[in-house]
Each structure stands twice: as C-alpha cells, then as structure tokens.
Amino acid sequence: MTDFDMNVTMGEGVRRLPVYLLLDCSGSMGGAPIESVKRGVELFISEVAGDTYARQTVHVGVITFASEAALVTKGLVPFDAFTMPTLSASGTTALGGALRLLRQSLDSDLRKSVPGGEKGDWKPLVFVLTDGAPTDAWQEPRQDLLSRQSGKVINMITVGCGTGINEEQIKAIAIGPTFRMDATESSFKTFFQWVSQSVKAVSKAVSQPDAGQAPSAMPQPDPAVIQYVP
Amino acid sequence: MPTAVLKSPPAGMPTSIVLTDRTRVGGEGTVHFSTDGKYAIKVYHGTPVEREKLLGYVMTIFRTIPRDQERYILPPLALVQSLNGKPCVGFVMRRVEDRYRELVDFVLHPAAAAAQFKQGRTWADYLKLARSISSALVVLHGKGCAHSDIHFSNFLADLRDGSAVMLEVDGVVVPGFLPAQVAGMAGFMAPEIVHRKARPDERTDRHSLAVLVLHTLLFRNAMQPLIDYATDPETSEQLGWGEMALFSEHPADRRHRPKALGVPLFSRGCLSYTMLTEELRRLTDQAFMAGLRVPDDRPTSRDWERALACAIDELWPCTRCRQWFPYPHWLVPAERRTCPFCGMRISPPAPVVLRLLEERGKTGFYTTHRRVVLGSGFRLYADVVDPSRVPPPSRQQEGHVAHVEWDRVRCTWRLVNDNAGVITSSVDGARQEARRGSSIVVEQGAQIHFGPGARMALVVQAGA
Structure with missing residues (x-):
C-alpha cells in the first residue's frame, strides 16, 4: 500500500481563514533586519505546518513594499501551496501602495458569503510590519480600506519596528491595534512567533461555538518585546 | 523542580508529585507531567474553589470502574491542593503514553488519513479506533454522565492498535447535579445546543458521538454545511449546524452533498457512508435523519460500540491498493462492487458471506444483523459462534473454530473444522459433516x- 499513489484532498466545505502579511522591504530594512524577517516567515511556515487545524483553513497573501508594493503570492494561496517568497531590501517605503494592493486582493480574492451559495471566507487577519514612515500617499488607500462596504471587516494589526518609528504617525496609519518593538533579531523572532500563535489560535477559535469572538482568541504579544501603542 | 502536593490521596498514591517543566496550556487550565511518567495533573486557571466540590463528585462517580474500561478514560484520581507551595485547584490523573496523538491529526481530512496509510495503517485500524471512542462513551454513559464536549481534540489515539483515550472527564455533566462547563465544539454539537434550545446531556452526546464516529470512518464531518445561510459567516455557521442542520447524504435534500461523494478516495474523492456495513448505515440514518431533531431516537453509545465491533468481521482487502473495507455484498449485480479507496472492481473469487442466527428458546433460530465475510485463510473465531459475545478489541488471544480454504479442483470454498466439535451443513435435504x-x-x-x-x-453468498 505504501507505494500506491494516493491523490487525496483536504475535504470540502471548510471556510478559509485569509492571512495577509504586509512586510516592509525598504532600504532601511537591509542587512540584519531583512534576514530576520526571512527567518521569521520560515518560522511562520513551520509553525502553521505543524498545526492540523490551521493548515487546513489558512490561506496566505504576502505583500512586500519598498519603492513599489507587490503581492508576491499573486493572490491568496492555500497554506500547503505557500512557499517562502524572495525578500530583499532596497528603496523607499510604499506603504500606501501596499494598502491599495491589500484592498484589491480583498476585493478579488476574498469569497463573500451569499446565502445559498458556496461558503465564503472568515474575516481576514492582516499583519503589517514596517520600520519607517511611508514615502507615498497612504491616506487615500487607508480610507478606501476603511470604507470598503462590499466585503468583510478585517482584523488588522500594525507593528512598527526600530528607531525610525513615529508613534503618532503609525497610529494614524493603522487600522486596529498598533504595537512597536526594536529591530533586533530576537524581536523579529518574537513577532513572527506571535503571528504564528495568533493564526493558530484564530483558526482553532473559528472551530469553536462562539466563532464571532475570533479576535479575542488572539494571544497578546510579550510586552517586554512588543509594546502596545495606546 | 516544580512540585504538586495532593489532598488526602488514596492508598497507593504519593502525597506529592515532582513535575517536569513541560506544560500544556488549555482553555480551562494547565496540564503538568510527573517526572516518573506515571501522572499528569491539571491545574485550573485562577482558583475556582467551587470546582473542587464538583471534582469530588466526579471522583466518587469514577472510583470504581471495571479494569477493562480504565484504559478508555482519564478520571480524576485525587485533588491537588498546592503547586510549588501556592494553593490551587486541580487534580491528578493517569499519564497517557507519548505514543498517543490527538485524534484530529488522523481524521481531519483525507490527506491526514493518507499520511497514515502511507505508514502501513489501514481503514481497519480506523474502525478499531471508532470502536474505542464509542467504548469510552459507554463507560461515561453507563455511569449516568454525559461528556458534553465530544470532538476530535478531546481524544488521544494510537492507530497502531486502534486504542483511544478520552480527555476532559473532569467536565462531565450529570443533569441536575453536575452542570455543563462548556458548550462543545462547532461541528460536533447537537443542533438543539447550537440554537440554544437545550443543555448538554447524554442525548446531545449521542449526536456528537455519531459525528465523531463518522469523522473517524469517512475523514469528513458528515453534517458539514456546504453552503452559506447568511452574509455573515458566524451567523451562517450557527444556522448551518443548528436550525438548518442537514445530513450530507440526505437522499432528498442534496444541499450539503459533497461534489466528490462516492468518487474513490484516492482519486480526490470523498467516502460515502454507503460503504459502511448495513448496521452502521442503519445507525447513521437513525442519528442524522430520524434522530437529528428527535434526541431520544438517536443511537446510544452502546449501539455504536456493538455495530463497530461486529463490522470487523465484514472487512475485505483490495488486491490493488491493499485497503480493507466492508465487503459490499448488498450491491447487485456483483460487478458494482468496487473498492471505495481506489475504485478497483473486486476481483474473484468472491468471498463467503455468512449471516449469523441465534437460538431463541424453543422457537428456533432468528436472524441477527451480523454478517461474516470470509476468504482464503480467514478464521472463524470462537467469539463469532458464542451468542453471548461480540468480537473482543483484540483477537490475539482468541481461539478459532474453523478457517476457510479455496478448493482449486472444485472451484469452491471449503470450511475446515479446527475445533473438537462437529460442524454440520445442510441445504435442500443434503447434509455434510x-x-x-x-x-x-x-x-x-x-x-x-x-x-x-x-x-x-x-x-448468503457461497463465493467463487
């Protein structure tokens, strides 16, 4: 039996949990920070791969932003088809462009719930990681995201890292809770561990009765490393 | 080293337990493990002192359970009074060996099962697992308790011997006596719980058990809604599992019918409950159609345990993919009989199919639901002919009364007597001995x- 070709599926009817990672790849992330982010994404992949629930429901979209923003996964891909994207740091910080791409992907890749139709998606989880101020116009794409009526609300978390972070400004950009941390290797590791734990917790929570409370299932980050910006 | 001090432990148990640093944090509490590998302790978050009284009741309920039932559950053995000198609420239980993993890892979807098949496990092992799960519920229900949170993360399983251990016995429900601590997991809760019309009890457990048994056998949730019922996913899920709950293979309503239903599993297919034995199909109909909204009509854990135990005698191997599945003797003509895993037509010679009958007083024999499928070298075990028994969890120690051989000359099956007694066969006045x-x-x-x-x-089928 072990040599028999088994072409099997992950089953039908499971609601997808979209997870977006918006990663700053501007020049200031060069060197150690971008290497830490790469290791972080690898950690995320291995953590989620080890979780039976998460692996079945999680679909990933990665948007990088430097002088330009790019949806490197070309859409929302099933976790098992998600591979480590190529990440390199150079240029400026087109966070506005990243928010615009996020909105486009939400519009085109997200399945809406229509009574009588095939199942739509859970509310997406979005993590934004940036180390500096945006160099493009972000107000309009942010407003577009906020006023997006056609789709679901999103759970978005923004984390500013390093010394170049202006708390006031990042708070103004963020939709949802905002955090800050330093740009050491261990901080990036803690960040991606938290992302992985959150994704696993939410994917399990949506299997629980009060699925509407999904965000409350998210663990809090280690306050010694990642501080909440009130 | 962390240490837990027990509150008046029963004879044979230590007064304190040294723990490793490894912990498992759950929703209700944290589980620690003893350094000697014998015990696990669960310490509740906070100090819910009211819980201690309830634990006392649970301990009393499970103080005496038959030895052969102990392996299925992890009842609280003693209370924990402090952890590292700090007062706490918790209890000690038996430690499950490391070879066990959460059931979800084996049954969540066909890909999870295929990973096990690649390591040499077969569907027969899943059948044994489903039986062990039912046996755990038989123990609980026999004590007048309900579990109230039956799902695939609350069982630890070892597929190599088909054994399963039930977790969270500390949360058992006795209506009017021990209240429910949790509502259950979506997908497993009875519809009346989902739309908040009932509280967990033994009858709601019966629904959850049916879902879990079928999940273990078909690698999917047989009640999985496939469409949305609202624009908001949370509301849609509530409706899909609750008010609009519908069996995926309902003959008249096909809204939840998987697209790949009946396509061989190894061709990106989806197993249908019609691959199961007649008795398991009957129980499924009873659980998901007749009993879906009539809790009293749902099959009991004992019904499932018995039907799953007996199903082992109806298995037949595929010559191509080497899987085992219930031989579909009910499909006519025989050309329709194929392997549900790879789709291969069952190759001749066809097996012998026997139907078992039992003597009732002086009025003669009556037919039972039980069938036995036999091929070359298959044994007819002693438990099969004993009217007081069902197949035991393991037949390693079980004697056999006969076996079947293929007669190449006459192209028929022969039943060889391996026992001291005489076997007789009669048909149309002709008699063999x-x-x-x-x-x-x-x-x-x-x-x-x-x-x-x-x-x-x-x-009922002489084979060949």
Missing part, C-alpha cells in the same frame, strides 16, 4: 451448525 481437520463445501443457502448452544450461520 466435518470433524476436526476435515472440511465441508460452502454451499449457497446452507445452514451451518457449530454445535449445541452456538450461533448458527446461513450462507
């Missing part, structure tokens, strides 16, 4: 007798 070491030809329609007081077999 076999003493130890000799055999009879298996003939269509024959009645086979294994001696006084034993079950009788009717040959």
Whole structure:
C-alpha cells in the first residue's frame, strides 16, 4: 500500500481563514533586519505546518513594499501551496501602495458569503510590519480600506519596528491595534512567533461555538518585546 | 523542580508529585507531567474553589470502574491542593503514553488519513479506533454522565492498535447535579445546543458521538454545511449546524452533498457512508435523519460500540491498493462492487458471506444483523459462534473454530473444522459433516451448525 499513489484532498466545505502579511522591504530594512524577517516567515511556515487545524483553513497573501508594493503570492494561496517568497531590501517605503494592493486582493480574492451559495471566507487577519514612515500617499488607500462596504471587516494589526518609528504617525496609519518593538533579531523572532500563535489560535477559535469572538482568541504579544501603542 | 502536593490521596498514591517543566496550556487550565511518567495533573486557571466540590463528585462517580474500561478514560484520581507551595485547584490523573496523538491529526481530512496509510495503517485500524471512542462513551454513559464536549481534540489515539483515550472527564455533566462547563465544539454539537434550545446531556452526546464516529470512518464531518445561510459567516455557521442542520447524504435534500461523494478516495474523492456495513448505515440514518431533531431516537453509545465491533468481521482487502473495507455484498449485480479507496472492481473469487442466527428458546433460530465475510485463510473465531459475545478489541488471544480454504479442483470454498466439535451443513435435504481437520463445501443457502448452544450461520453468498 505504501507505494500506491494516493491523490487525496483536504475535504470540502471548510471556510478559509485569509492571512495577509504586509512586510516592509525598504532600504532601511537591509542587512540584519531583512534576514530576520526571512527567518521569521520560515518560522511562520513551520509553525502553521505543524498545526492540523490551521493548515487546513489558512490561506496566505504576502505583500512586500519598498519603492513599489507587490503581492508576491499573486493572490491568496492555500497554506500547503505557500512557499517562502524572495525578500530583499532596497528603496523607499510604499506603504500606501501596499494598502491599495491589500484592498484589491480583498476585493478579488476574498469569497463573500451569499446565502445559498458556496461558503465564503472568515474575516481576514492582516499583519503589517514596517520600520519607517511611508514615502507615498497612504491616506487615500487607508480610507478606501476603511470604507470598503462590499466585503468583510478585517482584523488588522500594525507593528512598527526600530528607531525610525513615529508613534503618532503609525497610529494614524493603522487600522486596529498598533504595537512597536526594536529591530533586533530576537524581536523579529518574537513577532513572527506571535503571528504564528495568533493564526493558530484564530483558526482553532473559528472551530469553536462562539466563532464571532475570533479576535479575542488572539494571544497578546510579550510586552517586554512588543509594546502596545495606546 | 516544580512540585504538586495532593489532598488526602488514596492508598497507593504519593502525597506529592515532582513535575517536569513541560506544560500544556488549555482553555480551562494547565496540564503538568510527573517526572516518573506515571501522572499528569491539571491545574485550573485562577482558583475556582467551587470546582473542587464538583471534582469530588466526579471522583466518587469514577472510583470504581471495571479494569477493562480504565484504559478508555482519564478520571480524576485525587485533588491537588498546592503547586510549588501556592494553593490551587486541580487534580491528578493517569499519564497517557507519548505514543498517543490527538485524534484530529488522523481524521481531519483525507490527506491526514493518507499520511497514515502511507505508514502501513489501514481503514481497519480506523474502525478499531471508532470502536474505542464509542467504548469510552459507554463507560461515561453507563455511569449516568454525559461528556458534553465530544470532538476530535478531546481524544488521544494510537492507530497502531486502534486504542483511544478520552480527555476532559473532569467536565462531565450529570443533569441536575453536575452542570455543563462548556458548550462543545462547532461541528460536533447537537443542533438543539447550537440554537440554544437545550443543555448538554447524554442525548446531545449521542449526536456528537455519531459525528465523531463518522469523522473517524469517512475523514469528513458528515453534517458539514456546504453552503452559506447568511452574509455573515458566524451567523451562517450557527444556522448551518443548528436550525438548518442537514445530513450530507440526505437522499432528498442534496444541499450539503459533497461534489466528490462516492468518487474513490484516492482519486480526490470523498467516502460515502454507503460503504459502511448495513448496521452502521442503519445507525447513521437513525442519528442524522430520524434522530437529528428527535434526541431520544438517536443511537446510544452502546449501539455504536456493538455495530463497530461486529463490522470487523465484514472487512475485505483490495488486491490493488491493499485497503480493507466492508465487503459490499448488498450491491447487485456483483460487478458494482468496487473498492471505495481506489475504485478497483473486486476481483474473484468472491468471498463467503455468512449471516449469523441465534437460538431463541424453543422457537428456533432468528436472524441477527451480523454478517461474516470470509476468504482464503480467514478464521472463524470462537467469539463469532458464542451468542453471548461480540468480537473482543483484540483477537490475539482468541481461539478459532474453523478457517476457510479455496478448493482449486472444485472451484469452491471449503470450511475446515479446527475445533473438537462437529460442524454440520445442510441445504435442500443434503447434509455434510466435518470433524476436526476435515472440511465441508460452502454451499449457497446452507445452514451451518457449530454445535449445541452456538450461533448458527446461513450462507448468503457461497463465493467463487
């Protein structure tokens, strides 16, 4: 039996949990920070791969932003088809462009719930990681995201890292809770561990009765490393 | 090293337990493990002192359970009064060996099962697992308790021997006595719980058990809604599992019918409950159609345990993919009989199919639901002819009364007597007899007798 070709599926009817990672790849992330982010994404992949629930429901979209923003996964891909994207740091910080791409992907890749139709998606989880101020116009794409009526609300978390972070400004950009941390290797590791734990917790929570409370299932980050910006 | 001090432990248990640093944090509490590998302790978050009284009741309920039932559950053995000198609320239980993993890892979807098949496990192992799960519920329900949170993360399983251990016994429900601590997991809760019309009890457990048994056998949730019922996913889920709950294979309403239903599993397919034995199909109909909204009509854990135990005698191997599945003797003509895993037509010679009959007083024999499928080298075990028994969890120690051989000359199956008694077969007035070491030809329609007081077999398919 072990040599028999088994072409099997992950089953039908499971609601997808979209997870977006918006990663700053501007020049200031060069060197150690971008290497830490790469290791972080690898950690995320291995953590989620080890979780039976998460692996079945999680679909990933990665948007990088430097002088330009790019949806490197070309859409929302099933976790098992998600591979480590190529990440390199150079240029400026087109966070506005990243928010615009996020909105486009939400519009085109997200399945809406229509009574009588095939199942739509859970509310997406979005993590934004940036180390500096945006160099493009972000107000309009942010407003577009906020006023997006056609789709679901999103759970978005923004984390500013390093010394170049202006708390006031990042708070103004963020939709949802905002955090800050330093740009050491261990901080990036803690960040991606938290992302992985959150994704696993939410994917399990949506299997629980009060699925509407999904965000409350998210663990809090280690306050010694990642501080909440009130 | 962290240490837990026990509150007046029963004889044979230490007064304090040294723990490793490894912990498992759950919703209700944290589980720690003893350094000697014998015990696990669960310490509740906070100090819910009211919980201690309830634990006391639970301990009393499970103080005496038969030895052969102990392996299925992890009841609280003693209370924990402090952890590292700090007062706490918790209890000690037996530690499950490391070879066990959460059931979800084996059954969540066909890909999870295929990973096990690649390591040499077969569907027969899943059948044993489903039986162990039912046995755990039989223990609880036999004590007048309900579990109230049956799902695939609350069982630890080892597929190599088909054993399963139930977790969270500390949260058992006794209506009017021990209240429910949790509502259950979506997908497993009875519809009346989902739309908040009932509280967990033994009858809601019966629904969850049926879902879990079918999940273990088909690698999917047989009640999975496939469409949305609202624009908001949370509301849609509530409706899909609650008010609009619908069996995926309902013959008249196909809204939840998987697209790949009945396509061989190894061709990106989806197993149908129609691959199961007649008795398991009957229980499924009863659980998900007749009993879906009539909790009293749902099959009990004992019904499932028995049907799953007996299903082991109806398995047949595929010559191509080497999987085992219930031989579909009910499909006519025989050309329709294919392997549900790879789609291969079952190759001849077809097996012998016996139907078991039991003696009732002086009025003669009556037919049972049980069938036995036999091929070359298959044994007819002693438990099969004993009217007081069902197949034991393991037949390693079980004797056999006969076995089946293929007669190349006459192209028929022969039943060889391996026992001291005489086996007789009669059909249309013709009679055969076999003493130890000799055999009879298996003939269509024959009645086979294994001696006084034993079950009788009717040959419903002579094979070949």
